[in-house]
Amino acid sequence: MFKNKWKRLAVTAVAVLSLTVVGCSTTEAPGETGEAGEQSIGEQLDYKITGIDAGAGVVQAAERAVEDYELDFTVQTSSGAAMTQALSDAIANEEPIVVTGWSPHWKFAKYDLKYLEDPKGSFGEAENIHTIARLGLEKDIPNAYEILDNFNWTSDDMESVMLKVNDGAKVEDVARKWIEDNADRVSEWTEGIDPVDGDPIKLAYVAWDTEIASTNVIGLVLEDMGYDVTLTQVEAGPMWAAVASGDVDAIVAAWLPGTHADYMEDYADQVVDLGPNLENAKIGLVVPAYMEDVNSIEDLAK
Ligand code: PBE
Secondary structure, three states: OHHHHHHHHHHHHHHHHHHHHHHOOOOOOOOOOOHHHOOOHHHHOOOEEEOOOOOOHHHHHHHHHHHHOOOOOEEEOOOHHHHHHHHHHHHHOOOOOOEEEEEOOOHHHHOOEEEOEOOOOOOOOOEEEEEEEEOOHHHHOHHHHHHHHHOOOOHHHHHHHHHHHHOOOOHHHHHHHHHHHOHHHHHHHHOOOOOOOOOEEEEEEOOOHHHHHHHHHHHHHHHHOOOEEEEEEOOHHHHHHHHHHOOOOEEEEEEEOOOOHHHHHHHHHHEEEEEEEEEEEEEEEEEEOOOOOOOEHHHHHO
16 A cells, blocks of 8 residues: 555646646745655655654664764654554554664564664664663662572563563563563572562663563562562653662663663763673664665665
């Protein structure tokens, strides 16, 4: 239908063109619609990249890409949920759309999508998701520190949780089920660590599907070890500020080395990096596979 729509537009444009010839007037500058009224990729997309929240690293990277590739595009900010809704609406109508995307993510299991090639490297290379603790956590809450330090899982693990949540299950229930089904893995994180009796611990996270999944899983694991766990959902900037100031104890949502490089640089001396809890993550611009003529970010300039 993407193609059909294009054809329809071309036919309309030709009709408009013959009318303007008859009427001897034109409202459009020559060349604006390209040859035979064909719309440029930019026009088809209203020069818009559908972004998520403004504090997200992937939005900053998309803005960098607009500069690097000299695109006339605007990165529209909203939220992760608004982005996936826009993606699903576009796909239902086979319309063109470019979104700021990341993996792991359930959208790749649900839809036929592709990353746009990024020859200029605006989105960096493979990313890892790190656990970051506040200064002093190791001394103050050593058992939880150790569990957080041990926490690691794979993209497949995370995606399985995300998919069920996207299908409508409650994240707490999905996390509980994942922990039950993966008891061996979880026991590697908690092995030899003594449970506590209701000590408080606070984790912050952003409402990105990836982080909703990971934070709820590790939160439940800590709860099972006797902690009184508070999970606080905030924006990206406040999340980093909270762990740096010690308002929260840890985050499992730090995308490094690229996506959150600016945050990490700002707070390098005020946090402790416990290393990756998930390897081989990725960010980039993502389009539906039916956008056959768009394979590289460079194609957006066509
Ligand atoms: N994300 C998901 C975040 C990190 C986790 C890729 C949307 C970001 O862009 O900051």
